[in-house]
Amino acid sequence: AATPKDTLVLAWAIDDIITLDPGEAFEISAGEIMGNAYDNLVNLDINDTSKVTPGVAASWTVSDDALTYTFKIKPDLKFASGNPITAADVAYTFERAVKLDKSPAFILTQFGLTKDNVTEKAKATDDSTFVLTVDKAYAPSFVLNCLTANVASIVDKALLEEHVADGDFGNGWLKTNYAGSGPFKMMQWRANEILVLERNDNYYGEKAKVKRAIYRHMKESSGQRLALEAGDIDVARNLEPGDLDAIAKNKEIITDAAPKGTVYYFSLNQKNANLAKPEVREALKYLVDYDAIGATLIKGIGEIHQTFLPKGMLGSLDENPYRLDVAKAKELLAKAGLADGFDVTMDVRNTQPVTGIAESVQQTFAQAGVKLSIIPGDGKQTLTKYRARNHDIYIGQWGTDYWDPHSNADTFAANPNNADDAAAKPLSWRNAWDIPELTKETAAALLERDAAKRGAMYEDLQKKVLETGPFVIVFQQTEVAAVRAEVKGYKLGPSFDTNLLSPVSKE
């Protein structure tokens, strides 16, 4: 059955959403909702991701010491609720995020904001001026990029204060409700079922073209394809290669693809004596049939990519030196004293394409005598094990927390403390990869204010991780949406929160 003209229906696996509070939400699907329903001081420029564009802030200045950022708020803006947007709301947003201290809060607290100083350091000096003071002379691109994250989405102070319970800044209420100013209002969310956005007529920018956008939770690619072909939905978001191939022939359906900041990798726990050997790490990188995987399992939904920064990000290195080379791998293994191979396990969450890749890797490993047994599990389960460093090999994906190279560098190339009780537990910690040198280099890159130089530093970091790291990065995700032809203007953005719906219309 056809969907109504004024309603856009998207089928998407939205089961990862656990909250819709921008101060708390840190999930991929939630990110897209935030991106459409909330507004930030600054937004990522979807045409050039190394830049930011004004959002609620009309303009901003950075002090010479790079410690103070002053934002001028656009006048006469309104929240969807009708309340005016002022600098006080922005300050409240910062205070709230820091004090709630939920998962994404570190994006702000890494600038030295704490519960005690946040009201001082993130402050509205008047109705239209917001001043943020950071603790170090970070690269401004880094700070501004971080401000495009959902956690810095401006929330409606007056509305939230009506819903405060136990000093929770309205968090309990906002988990399922809405207090924003974006092009869409979040109207209803039924977990694992449906999420409804409606046009926000108070939005200051260009108004959304459709009245309503409905995300319908559907996990299965084949189901999405069926529904898309039947016209029950307008957009299918989780199509797999086979289905993409199939709909390619369908004239009523077009596709749009955009590389995303997510890389799929498997990582080798350095607590495992075999995997700790540098030769083994290298050998395993030669035991992946990148080409075959690229041509089949991830065809259309990803591109072979072996470095930790996704393509399109500042400093990203596009270099894929490894290919399947069993002879070379055998040689390396022999050098490591493991000529006969060894037994090792891999924790795999049972979703595609991870499972398929794991199975493929299982086959290619076997060619060099490495006997890989797959321990599958549900996402939460494998992750629990991974976080506790109890795995041998873990296969999974990593998506950038915010659109800045530091996000990935910080996790792939820095490990400030490799002890079991460390405070920070980046991916390198999870794999017990002790890298004091790289950690320092990562910190240095953060303070480099010259963008070109900063990029070069990240390139260098990527090379090192590529050669010596315990991460076998396989591909970068390409997000694909299959759209019915009558839908116009649907375009996937470069990041998860820039899949914007407001330009979309239906004929």
Next chain:
Amino acid sequence: MTTSGTPLLTVEDLRVTFPTRTGEVQAVRGVSFTLGRERLGIVGESGSGKSQTGRAIMGLTPPHAKIAARKLAFGDRDLLAMPKSERRELRGKKVAMILQDPKYSLNPVMTIGRQIVETLKTHEKVSTAEAKARALSMLEAVQIRDPERVFDLYPHEVSGGMGQRAMIAMMLVCGPELLIADEPTSALDVTVQLDVLSILDKLVAERGMGLIFISHDLRLVSSFCDRVIVMYAGKIVEELPSANLADAKHPYTRGLLNCLPTIGTDRHPLPVLDRKREWAL
């Protein structure tokens, strides 16, 4: 008591055969007799084919059994030739049958009254009220003291003797001309047995029905019926008036009479029946 002209029932060379895994079993092997408006007893040991004879007359043999007879006629109507529906119409209306055990032969989920009314309504066009009235009077006729109450009882709520009376009422309510009673009292207590028999006796006498009384108890049959047929292995070995029981010729009949322990006779050991193979031929 015998009538002139055509007898009520004519059975000639009745055979009932069951196909089984190990070949055919002849349950009834050429039974012939006629019945007028009288009391005919059929005795014989277990498995001798008494019940199958009765059921074959009623047309109640299981469908896989083969029934053959030179003649099987009710009055002058050929039972085997008539269509099924006609035969069914006959059942309950003209010929009726009382089964051995009221515990199993009454529908456990219907009240006794409804079961009696059902018979009536199947065969006669009567109003509900009239049917009920007739059922009640029938219950009274079988000497149930409180018919109104029993009418609404379920079979499990009445004693065996009462159940058997209800069964009789159910079968006689349409006033059949022939009644087959297949061991109607063997599930009952000795004392109750006699009550039920005297009811049957009275009804037969009053209504002038023909009665076939099937039992394994030779003494009971001979004291109750006018005539007795003795069956052995699917055949009639002897037919004689009850009064002449003492003159029975067949050794089987004699044996049956002898082997019962009775009060006052002191026979130790009891004479036993020595079955001869030729009896079964």
Next chain:
Amino acid sequence: MSPNPTGAAQAQPRPYSREWLLSDRPVSRRQARLGRAYIVWRRFAENRLALVGLAIIILLLLVAAFADVLSPHDPVVGDLRNARLLPPGSEGYLLGTDDQGRDILSRLVYGSRLTLLVVVLVAIIAAPIGLIVGTVSGYIGGWADAVLMRITDIFLAFPKLVLALALVAALGPGIENAILAIAVTSWPPYARIARAETMTFRNSEFIAAVKLMGASPLRIILRHVMPLCVSSLIVRVTLDMAGIILTAAGLGFLGLGAQPPLPEWGAMIASGRRFILDQWWVAAMPGFAILVVSLGFNLLGDGLRDALDPKEAGQ
């Protein structure tokens, strides 16, 4: 063997001939037992459908036993590059290939081992537990009955698949845990059956007779009650095998049963599900295999019930 004065006089049919087996006056324990088995077999064999079921199960056993010989390809290692998702009838791949380029036929053939493993293990674990719990509870009665039946009730009140899911989630996915979970959820009905049956025997005269011999309750349960429950239990277990296969497949389908690259049929359907629209055979073949095998078990169980328990079949 015992001396046999009267039997010797009669002409005994040739041992193991049909007459010998069917003789209603067997002269030895063996003959009696074989005769009994033969009668059961004859009753069973009369039922064509049951024979079909038996044939399916024998075929399954053979396939499982000779998987190495029968399967043309490696069930685990495929040819991702060249042989992915080939349709049935492709050269060298009779039933086509899956998304890893593995031969579906070979996977089905090896999968039969898993299927057998599951049903056999579940039966071995669950049936004896159910039998013991049921007979003890039914025979002893009183407190033992109350306690055992409460426990049984609790397990019965759980949604079966959900409990299995929870157990597998708790123990970690894998075929061993799936077997364990299915076993844990399968025994209560057996206990119920065994108990119900025991209750019908408990007050029967032949049990009373054994009691009057002075037999201890343990002896009565073990030697007199249990043998009586066994045949209906066998029937029930055989009929349940289909259910067990389906549950295992369901767990596999939900990703909680046997794990890749094991060629478990349910998991194969799950992975084939993604291609159901264009490469239907990937999911259809294993589903068909499950259907055939569980149909086989059902037919067999049905036939067994008719043969072992003519009363229940309405004869």
Next chain:
Amino acid sequence: MTSAVSIRDMVVIYNDFAALNHVSLDVGAGESFGIVGESGSGKSTLLRAISGLASFDQGTLTVNGRSYSGRHRDKAFYRTVQMVFQDPYGSLHPRQTVDRLLLEPLLIHGFDDIEARISRALDEVGLGSGFRFRYSHQLSGGQRQRIAIARALILEPKILLLDEPTSALDASIQAEILNLLEQARRDRNLTFVMVSHDLGVISHMCERLAVMRQGEVVETVPAKALEKREFSADYTRRLLVASEGFRRG
């Protein structure tokens, strides 16, 4: 005459129904004692209470000088007292051969010479070893009852409880079984407690009898008294009349 079984004031209550209500009886050693009464009068219950299959709430039970209570009986008791049940179809285990049925008591009581005992027992009940490996469904009713008797006798008891042993059988077969029982009693000097609803059978088999009604013993009279109609209870008379067949009028 010492009493083999002595019962005083026995009460058996099922749920809330008194199946036996203060029953007292004495059965002498070597005596054959009959119990008659209509269905449900508690005849079987009495035997079951003696044998320990039913538990009695009140009263005393003495068997061969030893008193028993409740439900528990020791092995020695079962060597002394055995029982034959009414239903020949229900009292034999459906899945066991005759051999196995007879073996069981011998195993339980640790007898030796098992083979010989089984053959002898079968011969004694007139079946011979041709029946030894049959299942109960391969036997006729009379043959089954013989097996049941053989099983009871194989433990060489002193007292045999008989619960309507012939009521499920044809009259002609009944005679055979009754004769067999009498023979066994004579050979082994057994004490019989025999239940039946048939006065003819009781008067044939027993020396004394008790008439039961609604869980109570109405009266206890010698068997000869029936013939001479020397009894007091009206109920006994009704039973007697009923046993003589139908009388019109």
Next chain:
Amino acid sequence: MALSDTSAVTRRNRRRASSAAMGLLRFAVTTLTTVFGLLVVTFFIGRVIPIDPVLAIVGDRAPAHVVERTRIELGLNLPLYQQFFIYVEQALSGNFGTSVLTTNPVFEDIKRVFPATIELATIGTLIGAILGIPLGVLAAVKRGSIADQVVRVIGLIGYSVPIFWLGLLSLVLFYAKLRWVAYPGRIDVVYEYTFTSTTGFFLFDAAWQGQWDVFRDVFRHVILPASLLGYFSLAYISRMTRSFMLNELSQEYIVAARAKGLSETRIIWFHALRNAAVPLVTVIALSYAGLLEGSVLTETIFSWPGLGLYITNSLQNADMNAVLGGTLVIGAVFVGINIFSDLLYRTLDPRTRSR
């Protein structure tokens, strides 16, 4: 004598009174122990499950310190027995807590998802019973005939087919190829705004409100999954009907009914079936309960937002509050259906009614 009589009478009365009380007590004990057992089992499954429940709350990507803090907030650092006490206490006070997955109170969630399951299972059972009973009767009456064999094979296939597989194939056929039915979910998005369900039973509400286009749409959604479940229960019901009917048809009262001259139709449909109905209600109730709790796979295939899907999702995310709530509800429904079928059994079978 008189004295002992009265004692016997009082004793009898006492027994009778106590047996009624015992019956109630037994029932209460049964229910309580069952619920308690469910609590214990779910609790321990929840604790040994190798998923960190905190992850479900804070999400996959939460930094370590947030995880730690949440763990303490949840009381997961307490000794196990203390956690258990808290858990039982809350559960007993009817507080199943909040589902971390949906952030709603579990009770609210169940109120929303359970009607979906009930609707599906009810229609499924209706289909199963309406088709299964006549088929079973037919098979029993025509025992051994071709019809019997056909019914038997239909039933056996129903027992043997993996429902999720059949579901997939039928989706491909009826939805993808033929477009006869709708998918997924319960209702088209179009109607999300024009239709509000007050009871949670969409078909009922749509009919009640006279919104026949909605009714049609809901029907198109429900019919395929319901038919699948219906087939499943048809297999079971027809088979049991056959066996019960065979049993009844071999009874003496059937002979008696024939002796009365009743027509075969009346004997089969009235006498025999009426008696077979007594055990049949239990079978149907059990199959209904089975569909209520066993539709996990069907709900997964058809994205049916019911309880089975809810529990499965929660389980996979270690959302133990939701699992517990869902399981308890199903357990309670199971017990409830059992009691109900028992009552029905009693009303249908006069033998169990005492006067």
